[in-house]
Amino acid sequence: MITLISIALLSLSLVESLDPVYHSDDVSHITVVTEQAKIITYRGGNATLPCRLDRDIEDAFGGTNMRIKWTKLSPDYAKEIDVLVSMGFHKKTYGDFQGRVYLQEADENDASLVFSEIKLGDFGKYKCEVIDGMDDATDVVSLDLEGVVFPYSPRLGRYNLNFHDAEKACLEQDAVVASFDQLYESWKGGFDWCNAGWLNDGSVQYPINTPRGPCGGNNTVPGVRNYGQRDKTKSRYDVFCFTSNFNGRFYYLHEYNSTRMSYDEAVQACRDDGAEIAKVGQMFAAWKLLGYDRCDAGWLADGSVRYPISNPRRRCSPTEAAVRFIGFPDKKHKLFGVYCFQAFD
Template sequence: FSIQNFDICTLFWSTLVLGFSYRSGNNITFMFNLSVVTEQIKVLVRRGDNATLPCRLNRSSQTSFDSSEMRVKWTKLPQHSSEETFVLVSVGIYRKTYGTFNHRVYLQEADENDASLIITNVTLDDYGNYKCEVISGLDDSTNVVSLELEGVVFPYSPRLGRYNLNYHDAATACLEQDAVVASFDQLFDAWVAGLDWCNAGWLSDGSVQYPITTPREPCGGKNTVAGVRSYGQRDKDQARYDVFCFTSDYRGRFYFLIHPSKLTYKEAVQACKNDGAEIAKVGQIYAAWKLLGFDRCDAGWLADGSVRYPISNPRRNCSPTEAAVRFVGFPDKKLKLYGVYCFKASK
């Protein structure tokens, strides 16, 4: 028997008529006593962690139950499309995993009622809602769990300047900075935490929005209320804006390289290589600042050619009014005016 050869519909519905039933004379009575419960609605982890999405069977103690006939199906619900993504399918002792989840997911099975899903080495793309569906005979029950990542949203525009990215360029720009395009929920949470940014940027649903905590001109007007302002859906090919990226924890070491002299961009890249590392990305400096409290008042080159520095403890001559990743700009790469931030990945 090979589960790979099963058609999904066949896998789940071919034996429905076997159901929960018992005979009384010539009659068949069906018993619907199965439900699925979750201990928590949201699971919060960092990238690289293992996540357990709870799902337990709640069934009548009087119900006769054959675990070999039970089907468990985990899917990821679509954020911006119409189709669910298969994650894991289980029939009795047989398992099948799918796509990017292949070899990364399995059922916890702490007991006969446990259908919880364990996702190992959580990635940024794993963020979203997951549906647990359990089928036994004619009994079918589902529940949804949200997987959220602890991380940081940051606005991004390239060297070309403000409003130069269509949606596809924006997605690539975030990916190149060790991040993904932020969702509306992630941007909203960042706004609640105090993010204030006047430039509009793409979000993962194809909308363009920006967060304002202090209403002012020309950011919607002084007499408007604070909030996440929306331009609505925009043409992903033709419209051009900045982008809001989201990143989470990393597996490695982010650091400012101690070097006897200031560096050009090319020298900065080579200096990190000489130290067994690579020049750090914008997402990594934001993650180090937000999640680890990294604080350094030295401006340094990053992989995209920008120069920035992270301040967790505001002070004069560094960032006197707020904790922030300070942006110096995209200077001429031939200037020997800055240090460099490096990143050394864990083996």
């Protein structure tokens, strides 16, 4: 018995000896504070992601040993994308962020990141990291954009997009693949859609506000239904796209109000007017963010025909404000008008 107890005590002593020993010198003397967890802006605008240094040592901020690094976290948190690195007078920006970001440096403890010319793909979570010798500290802030989430499927029909096709489809419609947070906010605003679609983290989900048989069952609760992560190459679904405001003019071509055109004639009509045929994302942005309302079905760049209704009325989406979808007609049929978009310099 004594032997067994001795062995047990010896084993416990060995286990305890493996635990790290922390000394007062191991505690970091610096912390960073982002002050706001979320910054909301819009495409084309500016934004400042706050990050301030709080420390109990008196080294001058921005010294030769101080390193500030901003990275963007990927949607699935699997990797970090370099944005900016600063050490003393040496600063470097990376990739698409070059020329659009810099450190604010309003005072010696300011490591805030200033953004200009915000793009659709800039939304997401950013990490501020400050390293000073053996001390380091990090915090995360979100950059969100005002905008609209919309479902999209191509001419081929429902559930024909793998993840890479989905990314391309959104880009072609002046949008990017939406995040879960953006879809969730849309759902809270009443967005209800029964077709499952890709999100930018590689998951497939869909928002339901009115439970019903084909959409998870009559007895389920409202919510964002989640299919989980799917094979980005083999799995095929629709996609939820996100777009924000635009720098331009979206309009129905009044000059052709009494004329019905084929798709090719519609494309040419917009060009003759000094514009381009509008994209699906531009129609959703005009409808949601500008209150655009028109009861005339018109061609869009992807070959679909739609019209935006902000004020529901008889014969024009009587039950809800929505972008109404007619379909993908034969492009040779002269049945519709056209929506154009003229970009501003």
